[in-house]
Structure formats: C-alpha cells, structure tokens
Amino acid sequence: MLKVDNLTISFRTDEGLITPVQDVSFEVKAGRTLGIVGESGSGKSVSTKALMRLLPGNALVSPDARMAYVNKAGETVNVESLKPNSRALRQLRGGEIGMIFQEPMASFSPVYTIGNQMIEAIRLHRKASKKEAREIAIDMLDRVGISNASARVDQYPHELSGGMRQRAMIALALSAGPALLIADEPTTALDVTIQAQVLELMGDLQRDLGMGMIFITHDLGVIAQVADDVVVMYLGKIVERGATAEVIRNPRHPYTQGLLKAIPSLDTLHDRLSPVPGDIPSPTERPSGCPFHTRCGQMRAGQCDVVEPPEVQLGEGRAVRCWLDAEVSQSAKLEIPA
Amino acid sequence: MKDDVLIEVKDLEVRFPIKKKKLFSTETQELRAVDGVTFDIRRGETVGLVGESGSGKTTVGRAILRAIDPSDGDVIFHTKKRDVDLGHLEGEDLRRFRKKMNMVFSEGSHSLSDMASDLLRAFRPRMSLVFQDPYSSLNPRMTVRDIIAEPLVAGGLMTDRDKIDKRVRKIAKRCKLNLEHLRRFPHAFSGGQRQRICIARALVTKPDFVVCDESVSALDVSIQAEIVNLLKDLQEEMGVAFLFIAHDLSVVAQMSHRVAVMYVGKFVEYAPTESLFFEPRHPYTKALLSAIPQADPDARFDPVRLKGEIPNPLAAPSGCRFHTRCPIATEECARSEPEWREVAPEHFVACHKV
Structure with missing residues (x-):
C-alpha cells in the first residue's frame, strides 16, 4: 500500500545542515498497523510528515527517496514527485492519507465549530451537499463515541475535554475516508483511562474500515498493544524492524x-x-x-x-x-x- | 513507626474562587481542587501520588510546601525540636517558615534571589521542589553553578564563596554532573542532564522533604530510568523524603514505598505500594491499573471500560465522586459519601463496595 525507500531528510539550520532522517525504508500493508518507536530526536515524526509533504521550507529530501503510495483507485502515486499545491497532492492529504496529531487543540481552528471544520474536510474530498456532509459528520462523531453528537457538532473545540477533542480529531481525520491513517503520538497527551478508550476505538475503526495505519509513539507498551509490525528508530536510522511480538x-x-x-x-x-x-x-x-x-x-x-x-x-x-x-x-x- | 512521621496532612482543603463576569455583577464559584485529604509522610520515605489530570495532585504538593495557601486543614511539619503547623502559620511566622523551606522558583526570570535581603535570617531549609519541565525551570542566563547555588544564596545560608563552591561541587558530583559543567549555561545540556541540575538544586540545602512534581514525565524512557535510580540513591544517602507526583503508574510503583490515588480532589485509596498494585480495592484504582499498556505481547490488554470523562471539579458529583463512571456503583454511592477507612494494615480506601 505504501512503500518508502531511501528516505533521507535534512534541514538547513543556523548551525549547519542536520539530518534527522537517514536512509529510512518501510512498508505499510492495507489493514495492518506499522508502529514507529523512537525517543525524541529519532526522526519518527519528520519521516511521516514527508509522506504528506508537510515539511517546512528549509527541509531537503534526498533525490533518490521514493515514496510509492497505491491509492484507492489502485494507481501508484509517487508522492515525492507531486507538485506542491497540485490537485493530486491536495487529494492525497486528508482524502487518501489522514493524519492525527498529538495536540488536538493545536490542530483544530479555535474560531470555527467542530462541525464547520468537518464539513469543510468532507466536502473537499467527497461529493456531498452541506446537509449531507453534516449528516456524515454527526455520524462520524457518534462512531468515535461522542455522546449527543448532533449537539456537539455545533460546539467549538475549547468546549470539549481533552479526550473528547482527540476523538473529534480522529472523527475529522476519518470523515474524508482515508485509506491510510498516520497517527503521531495520538494518546501521549491523554490520561491512561482515556488513552485506553482511544486505543480501543482506533483498533475497532481500523477493523471496520480496513485502513492501513502508521502509529508513532515513544511508548513500547502502546506499540505492543496496537501494532502488527514495528520499526525502532534511533537518531534517524531504523535500527531494528520486524513483527511486534517478535521484536519485543x-x-x-x-x-x-x-x-x-x-x-x-x-x-x-x-x-x-x-x-x-x-x-x-x-x-x-x-x-x-x-x-x-x-x-x-x-x-x-x-x-x-x-x-x-x-x-x-x-x-x-x-x-x-x-x-x-x-x-x-x-x-x-x-x-x-x- | 509513628515516631518518624515527618509531615502530617489533616483534612487539607484548597479552594480556588472562580469569578464569572456577568453584565452587571460578578458571580463567584468555588473550585474545590483538594477536598479533605489526610495522610502522612515519614522520614526518608517516598510517597507516590497518582491521579489523572485535574485530580488535584499538584495542588496537594504545593499546599504542603505552602506555595499555595490551604483553605482549611492542617499540614504539620515535625521537626526534631517542635512541630510546626504549616496550615495555620500567618504573617511573620509564615514569612520565617518560607525562608526555612526555601523553595526555588526559577521558572523564567521569576527568581527568589531578588528577595535576598528579606531572607537573610533564614534557617536551614527543609523543603524543596523538582519540576516537571527541565527546560523552563532553569534560568537560561545563569550558569549551572549559580543555579545550584541559588537556594543557598537566596536563603542566606552561606555567604562565603568558597564554602558555597565546595557544597555545590559536592552535590553536583552526587548528581553525576561533571565539574566542568558547572561553568556552562543550561542550553548546553540535554533533558536528562537538566533534570539532574534541577535535582542538585533541590538537594543542595540538604532538605528533609522534596516534592517531585512529574519530575521524570518529560524524559525519554532510556533517560527516565537513570533519574529514577538517581533519586533512589540520593534518598538512601541523604535520608530525604519524597512526595512523588506522577501520572505514570509504573514509575510511581518503582519509586514509592506507599502510593495514594486521587480522583477529583479526594484520595480514593492509600496503601503500601505492593498492596496497592497487587491487591487494589477501589474500582478506580483497578481501572487505572488495567489501563496501563504493558510492553509484553503475551499480556492481555483488557482495560476496564469507564463510562464518560473525568467530571469537572466545579460540579463534582454527589456522594462518591466516582459513581458516575464506576462499573459497580449503586444508588447508595450517588447519595452518600463513602467513609475513609483502614481495610487492612496501612491500607486505606474510600468506597461503599469494599
């Protein structure tokens, strides 16, 4: 489904060129979860941001990097060669590959309601009237376990609690119907009981929707519970990979x-x-x-x-x-x- | 055993007024961050305090240090000579005590050192604090030597430069910092080294009691283990007692002799570490323990499903506060508040169903 080869990413900084990701290769299969474990500075987030072409302007991706993604229609898209701002790239972001970030508050706009933001995303990627999109949004919120979804949809992000916001974030990422979900430390900021709820929810949704998933975390306990395969990163290199149970x-x-x-x-x-x-x-x-x-x-x-x-x-x-x-x-x- | 009690907390309450502005009037609501907490800490012991965000665990720590004023209850600090009731110290006495305990708040530029003249008559400082974030709690404009020396200088404990240097070097060595590091500034250090600087600063006055508020939470696993070991070693060498506040239960288990579990401003269970983790009584403790994902592919991950979210402390549920999410709650739980009682030696719990 997704195959990344020889990905090397460097940043131009005041202190010179730093290379947080070096020669990384991995694969994600449909319906399976790839866990990426590593401590701070191991390059786990940066390498997945490259998949969405979300790297900042001072980043350099090596010319021999290959990121081949098989989209929903079965065509292979070479992510590295897509033009910035192109229609194909916009379709890829959100529509094909969804992303959940660690800080749900930072990924929602505080000035629009949850519903507003979800409807925008749904209409961007699916053919739906505003009314239909709203229905999909409510249905999605309901699915991630937000009680009273038809009222919550008109609330602003600050009115939700941390766990609820993270669930709304998941609903937002899933509402456009992505085939691959990248979850970047989605539960790190949450309390353990809420984390357990969110992990369970993500597992259920993945099974129902048959998505591929990349799950980034520093917590080997979480990895052991959610991931089928795992890659361990240290200072931008993959030092070990294999089936999760085997690696642990x-x-x-x-x-x-x-x-x-x-x-x-x-x-x-x-x-x-x-x-x-x-x-x-x-x-x-x-x-x-x-x-x-x-x-x-x-x-x-x-x-x-x-x-x-x-x-x-x-x-x-x-x-x-x-x-x-x-x-x-x-x-x-x-x-x-x- | 009772003789070596260092700090006794009785019915501690901390209430914060929350003001809501209306068109012509202000409405004041009371947020009960800590609502009647009783426990004690012995000399040289580590008491762990766990709970989810908003449960009031940080407030308990700060109220004991009198960094926040308790609204009600007693905090009694047993010194060798006499007992001091921190909860009721006022005016001049409180000032004098604050000099004694000498907390070091050097978050950003907010430093106690500019109050040095006021603190000159200080006694031997007895309490200290280690913060969560080793990045924001070190003043970037001070050298490591000055940071570690600050409690001594601010408390007026030592004025002789050579003596201060000697003490700083000694504690830095104990905290496994290189002596050449002392001349550098904090930005040159990694997270683990910075946390060691914070620990050295907290221990330089040889306190009896230190609050570690999420002190290892921000660190990577490989570094975290080292800080946990360091804290344990220092405790053994110096006989200091810790209140170890964290949300990560396995780290707390590793550090603590006894552990308290907090839920929305109240203790629900307090027991020696082994009984709490292997024979938990309260359904909330059980749920918390079941929710830790284990790094073991053979371990079954089957968290107890808790309904809903942590209640807003402004509108805490009636009766037992956990009844809204508790899997075994009955009508009684919503009506009356469970009593805090000892169900086994040293094992306290507040639940109707135990």
Whole structure:
C-alpha cells in the first residue's frame, strides 16, 4: 500500500545542515498497523510528515527517496514527485492519507465549530451537499463515541475535554475516508483511562474500515498493544524492524534491548532499573559509525565507531542494523578500513 | 513507626474562587481542587501520588510546601525540636517558615534571589521542589553553578564563596554532573542532564522533604530510568523524603514505598505500594491499573471500560465522586459519601463496595 525507500531528510539550520532522517525504508500493508518507536530526536515524526509533504521550507529530501503510495483507485502515486499545491497532492492529504496529531487543540481552528471544520474536510474530498456532509459528520462523531453528537457538532473545540477533542480529531481525520491513517503520538497527551478508550476505538475503526495505519509513539507498551509490525528508530536510522511480538520478545539490537529493559515493570518492583547509559546525542553532533555506539555496552572500538553497520536480514520482514549480527551472518564479507 | 512521621496532612482543603463576569455583577464559584485529604509522610520515605489530570495532585504538593495557601486543614511539619503547623502559620511566622523551606522558583526570570535581603535570617531549609519541565525551570542566563547555588544564596545560608563552591561541587558530583559543567549555561545540556541540575538544586540545602512534581514525565524512557535510580540513591544517602507526583503508574510503583490515588480532589485509596498494585480495592484504582499498556505481547490488554470523562471539579458529583463512571456503583454511592477507612494494615480506601 505504501512503500518508502531511501528516505533521507535534512534541514538547513543556523548551525549547519542536520539530518534527522537517514536512509529510512518501510512498508505499510492495507489493514495492518506499522508502529514507529523512537525517543525524541529519532526522526519518527519528520519521516511521516514527508509522506504528506508537510515539511517546512528549509527541509531537503534526498533525490533518490521514493515514496510509492497505491491509492484507492489502485494507481501508484509517487508522492515525492507531486507538485506542491497540485490537485493530486491536495487529494492525497486528508482524502487518501489522514493524519492525527498529538495536540488536538493545536490542530483544530479555535474560531470555527467542530462541525464547520468537518464539513469543510468532507466536502473537499467527497461529493456531498452541506446537509449531507453534516449528516456524515454527526455520524462520524457518534462512531468515535461522542455522546449527543448532533449537539456537539455545533460546539467549538475549547468546549470539549481533552479526550473528547482527540476523538473529534480522529472523527475529522476519518470523515474524508482515508485509506491510510498516520497517527503521531495520538494518546501521549491523554490520561491512561482515556488513552485506553482511544486505543480501543482506533483498533475497532481500523477493523471496520480496513485502513492501513502508521502509529508513532515513544511508548513500547502502546506499540505492543496496537501494532502488527514495528520499526525502532534511533537518531534517524531504523535500527531494528520486524513483527511486534517478535521484536519485543526477542530484541536483537542493543538499543531495543536497552529500551525494553529501561521500562519500569510491576514484576520487578524492587530491582534497580537499568537505564541506557549516556544521553541522546544532539542532532548537530551525530556520532560516526553506528549512531548508537556512544551508549552501547557491546561497542567494539575500531569497528562500531568507524563504520556504519549494514542492515542484516534475519527472516521475513525482520532486520537489524548492528555489527553483532552482521558478523554472524556475513563474517566473510566484512571490510573494515584500516 | 509513628515516631518518624515527618509531615502530617489533616483534612487539607484548597479552594480556588472562580469569578464569572456577568453584565452587571460578578458571580463567584468555588473550585474545590483538594477536598479533605489526610495522610502522612515519614522520614526518608517516598510517597507516590497518582491521579489523572485535574485530580488535584499538584495542588496537594504545593499546599504542603505552602506555595499555595490551604483553605482549611492542617499540614504539620515535625521537626526534631517542635512541630510546626504549616496550615495555620500567618504573617511573620509564615514569612520565617518560607525562608526555612526555601523553595526555588526559577521558572523564567521569576527568581527568589531578588528577595535576598528579606531572607537573610533564614534557617536551614527543609523543603524543596523538582519540576516537571527541565527546560523552563532553569534560568537560561545563569550558569549551572549559580543555579545550584541559588537556594543557598537566596536563603542566606552561606555567604562565603568558597564554602558555597565546595557544597555545590559536592552535590553536583552526587548528581553525576561533571565539574566542568558547572561553568556552562543550561542550553548546553540535554533533558536528562537538566533534570539532574534541577535535582542538585533541590538537594543542595540538604532538605528533609522534596516534592517531585512529574519530575521524570518529560524524559525519554532510556533517560527516565537513570533519574529514577538517581533519586533512589540520593534518598538512601541523604535520608530525604519524597512526595512523588506522577501520572505514570509504573514509575510511581518503582519509586514509592506507599502510593495514594486521587480522583477529583479526594484520595480514593492509600496503601503500601505492593498492596496497592497487587491487591487494589477501589474500582478506580483497578481501572487505572488495567489501563496501563504493558510492553509484553503475551499480556492481555483488557482495560476496564469507564463510562464518560473525568467530571469537572466545579460540579463534582454527589456522594462518591466516582459513581458516575464506576462499573459497580449503586444508588447508595450517588447519595452518600463513602467513609475513609483502614481495610487492612496501612491500607486505606474510600468506597461503599469494599
């Protein structure tokens, strides 16, 4: 449904060129959820913004990046070559690919009612009269579990509570009938009980509508519950990928292992937590070689800090970018410059 | 056991007046942010405080520090010599106490240091606070050394530069900051390092009690674990008591000896960590625990479905406040307020159905 290859994104900043996303490739299949996990600065949001062509003006996308999207009519659209402001791009945003952001308050306009904003989106992407669009909006709000939808539709965003606003955001994204939904930390700002409601709702809607979904979060617990496949990002690189259950049960990359160990768990209440040592390097000072070598417990001097490890295939859809695995599978082909 | 109680909170209430302007008059409503909370904190203990947004957990923390004035109730701070009832301190006494506890608010440029002359006669500061956001709580125009030293200077505890430097270096080392970092400005640091600076600042006066208000929530998981470990180590070394406020239940479980659960201005359950997490009694605690997604593909994620939303504290429900969302609520719950009682040793709960 969506195939991204060799996506590299750089930003021109006052401190020089920084590259928050490097050589990222992933795929989303219809009806499945791809989870993207990573800490701050790992490039998880930036890479999905590129899919919608929503990057700011100082961003540079590498010329060999390919983003092939198969739309509802079955045609393949190359997102990277669409003209800005073109009709095709406008159709893609919202109509084909919907997006939910972390801050629902920031994504609604405060001066229009929820209904007004939904009707605008619906009429942009579907053939519907104002009255029909309003019906669709009410139906959608009802579906996401907003009680008394016919009254809520005329309310302003500030009149809704946080959880309700996030649900309205989901309704807005879904009202145009997208085939792929990108959810960027949709539950991070919500309380746990509301988060559970929203996660359940998104799962149900996905099943009903058969959407593909990209779910971005830093919370491995959430990923374990919602995603079929997962990619783990660190400093703009995908360090590990695979089926969620497999990655969590049997993590191969030291970073994934560290992340999983750092999560406090009720089973190990009295044990000390094991943090990943060190700090996340700033984007202006990217480490050479493997980006994780500065914090890795199994770092080998002269190799990890000099040459970047290749992505090693470990099975269907399962891959890791680490010298530890690279050695095992292709020790003969190793070439380390002196 | 009772002897080492450090802070005793009795029937604490904090009410905020909410003014609504009408055409010719103003209507004042009362928001009961904290509505009758009773608990104690022992020396060297961590008490966790969990609850969803708007439940009043931050207000409890601030009311104990007297950063907000409690409307009713007592906050008793047991010192070695005499007990001080913080809830009823007034005028000169309150001023003197504030000097003592010496909270450090250096959010932006709002710093206590310009009140230094007023604080000269201060005693040994006993309380402190670590904020959530390590970015906005450090003054960008001060060096790390000055930030950490500020409680000492502002409280008039030390005037000798060499002595201050010595103390700052000692605490910085304990908080795993490099000594060369002390000359730098906050912008040069990452989130985890900044939070370590905040902790050093809170502990430089060797307080008995520190409120950590969502102090690890803004950090990435890999960094968060390190700060949790650091706080635990410092507690062991210095015997400081923490009130650890957070919405993330697993972090609270890791940090705390006892945990209190708050819902719309009231405690619903207060128990030692293990009993609270493994034998929760209150339906709200149960719902909260079931809603944590576990990073374990084998764990069944089956959250208790709570109807509706957290009620507006301006119009808190009658009877038990949780009855509007509670899966086992009956008519009685809507009518009468459940009593706060001890159902097992040290395990308190307020529910009709327990």
